[in-house]
Amino acid sequence: GIRTAVSPFRSTLRELQQRYRDLQDGRVADYIPELATADPAWFGIAVAGAADGQLFEAGNCEQEFTIQSISKPFVFGLALEDHGREAVAARVGVEPTGDAFNSIIKLDEGSHRPHNPMVNAGAIATAALIKGDTHVERLNRLLDMFGRYIGRRPKVDVAVFASERQTGHRNRSIAHLLLNFGMLPPNVEEVLDLYFQQCSILVTTRDLAMMAATLANGGVNPVTGVRALQAEYVQDLLSIMYTCGMYDYAGQWAYDVGLPAKSGVSGGVMTVVPGRMGMAVFSPPLDSHGNSVRGVAVCRELSQRFGLHCFGSA
């Protein structure tokens, strides 16, 4: 495990942080205006052990940013707990799309069921499944759930939430198209608010590493000992993260890195090494798929150096 290799591991993170700092490719997302205020130089790498939550960090691991799409597998987990596999499967599938994360095009074909919970259409359908009598109750259940993974109840960044709510016309079209097909309840605006709020939850690189470590530890936060997800659903989350977590780069990622992962447009990448550790990188400049440039580069190198590919022989 990583415990026996403590010091080489820590120095590797520092070395990667220093080397990939010079990688200047990619662009900070600005389609949500508030995200454009991010500093392209922010760059953190954190790893948390699955057994004990021991942290290894380099760079800006305490800088807060909004979780964005990295929220999607976790909300999917709560939907599974609320309804079970069969009822969730009626609303959202598990097939990769090969399209961009915000694509609307395939919704107009076939069953009108969103392909998977990692693209926006599927994530909006998933948000609609969260139980609660009122919007506030549903939001509180989401925040409590994220709190169990992180070890502290997170807050919503109100400025990012307002910014996306005001400019989220594409997500609004997706939601209304789903409503048209009977795939969403009539309270579409509330569902969208919940989706925008889940995306606006503030986390740090360290938090993401702990969330990943919790999944790596079978759904139990290794520091607090609190169960964040029923054990039977951990495999559901990891499977869709493996096949769909990196959008239309998921195939290349599975081939090169070989680990379940999830990225978000604010620049986070979270990777799970089942039974061993959670890894997280934060760096806002994105590639054409919407994945963090430095995040992809660092995870690829960590996987190769430590032989973490799930089908590797190392």
Ligand code: GLN
């Ligand atoms: N809130 C963002 C959106 O819906 C999330 C997308 C992402 O992180 N890829 O567009």
